[in-house]
Amino acid sequence: MAAIIDKIEKRIIIATGFLLALFIFSILYARDKYRTDIPECLPYDKAYTEPKVNKIDEKTYQVFGVAQMWMFQPAEINVPVGSEVDFFLTSKDVVHGFNIAQKNVNMMAIYGSINKTTVRFDKPGVYDIVCHEYCGSGHQNMKAQVIVNYPQSK
Numbered sequence: 001m002a003a004i005i006d007k008i009e010k011r012i013i014i015a016t017g018f019l020l021a022l023f024i025f026s027i028l029y030a031r032d033k034y035r036t037d038i039p040e041c042l043p044y045d046k047a048y049t050e051p052k053v054n055k056i057d058e059k060t061y062q063v064f065g066v067a068q069m070w071m072f073q074p075a076e077i078n079v080p081v082g083s084e085v086d087f088f089l090t091s092k093d094v095v096h097g098f099n100i101a102q103k104n105v106n107m108m109a110i111y112g113s114i115n116k117t118t119v120r121f122d123k124p125g126v127y128d129i130v131c132h133e134y135c136g137s138g139h140q141n142m143k144a145q146v147i148v149n150y151p152q153s154k
């Protein structure tokens, strides 16, 4: 009897190991396919409270996003096609969500802490940002947009 149980346990351990490997592979695969990196947490001493967009060069931007009840700032972010954007995110009050439609971005905005992710925008269009973490009576109004256009010719 004991031998039979051992055999089943062994199979479960092998299956668990296989599933773990599959999950890790899926994360790495999604990371490459959608070109989003895995969000990082930055140290507290880099804290900021003012929202802003920094242009590093023609195709590289930094967005310092601030979430609060019940808005995101900046509410509109304009970048040209092909841009790589570092999103830094913090909150002025409670925990908010930060989801960019079509971009597989799923971050939390947390008071006193900064999360970061990098997104590349290869197609023109309007990418909606929504709060997907319930944060109070105005939760459904928390929206922002990334507008990706072709650079204007002069």
Ligand code: CUA
Pocket (backbone or CB within 6 Å): 068, 070, 095, 096, 097, 131, 132, 133, 134, 135, 136, 139, 140, 142
């Ligand atoms: Cu902020 Cu929901």
